[in-house]
Amino acid sequence: MQLQRLFDEDSPPGVLAYEKSLYLDELTDEAIEVLAAHLPLMSSPMSDTPIFPLTGAYRSVPDGATAFGGSRKGGWLVNIAAAADQHDVYDAERARVRRFYEALRPHATGSGGYVNLMSNPEEELVRDTYGPEKYRRLQSLKKLWDPDNIFHRNANIRSDAV
Numbered sequence: 001m002q003l004q005r006l007f008d009e010d011s012p013p014g015v016l017a018y019e020k021s022l023y024l025d026e027l028t029d030e031a032i033e034v035l036a037a038h039l040p041l042m043s044s045p046m047s048d049t050p051i052f053p054l055t056g057a058y059r060s061v062p063d064g065a066t067a068f069g070g071s072r073k074g075g076w077l078v079n080i081a082a083a084a085d086q087h088d089v090y091d092a093e094r095a096r097v098r099r100f101y102e103a104l105r106p107h108a109t110g111s112g113g114y115v116n117l118m119s120n121p122e123e124e125l126v127r128d129t130y131g132p133e134k135y136r137r138l139q140s141l142k143k144l145w146d147p148d149n150i151f152h153r154n155a156n157i158r159s160d161a162v
Contacts, residue, residue, distance in 0.1 A: 015046060016090035019081040020101040021113035023054075023070050031107040035078075038100040044093050046083035049100075051076055067138055069115050069129035078104065079117045115155035126155045 024031055039049060059074045070077075080100045082093030112129025115121065127135050135157065142149075143159035152158075 015083050015085055016087065017081065017083045018090070018094040018097055018119045019079060019117050020097055020119070021077060021079045021117035022101065022104060022108040023110065023113060024076040024078060024104075024107055025073075025109045027051075027076055028107060031104065034100075034103045034107065038080075038096075038103060041096055041100075042093070043096070044082065044084040044089050046085070047093050047097075048079075048081050048083075050079050050081075052079070063131075064134065067130075067134070069112055069126075069131075069134070071109060075109060077114055077117075079114070080104075081117075118155050121155045123156070123158065126157065129155070130157075 035049075035051075042048075054072075054074050054077055059072055061072055063072045080097045082090065082097045084090040084093055110128060112125060115126060115129055118125065121129075130138060138157045139159060142157045147159055149156070149158060149160075
């Protein structure tokens, strides 16, 4: 809960926001070069790029024991976020996030990211994030608890998807 509140002051209600995330096994020299090239390009003081180390208790839980997408082997989670209170600034920031993400993707672990840090994720990206076994398990739970897909304004797992 405290992690969720870290950004409340800088992200008041009504802010325009967009984000993408990805996992890195390591902060290699090449990945650091991409970060160093793109971080200074933010045009909104509301945008940020938190980088979370995935260590400690995170690594002690087996991959299949949670609904969390992504590997439990450790590494880094990079959240590239755009936020602005004006549409023209937001449009530029959203484009910047997409360029940054595409530049960092070759250094990423797989194609998925943290689902709570994805704006409008495609179904394939959500599937890749969870992996086939975990996605099927979550899909069966979705079919049981939300067969009409009422809860779909998120990184949605569709119960009717093949």
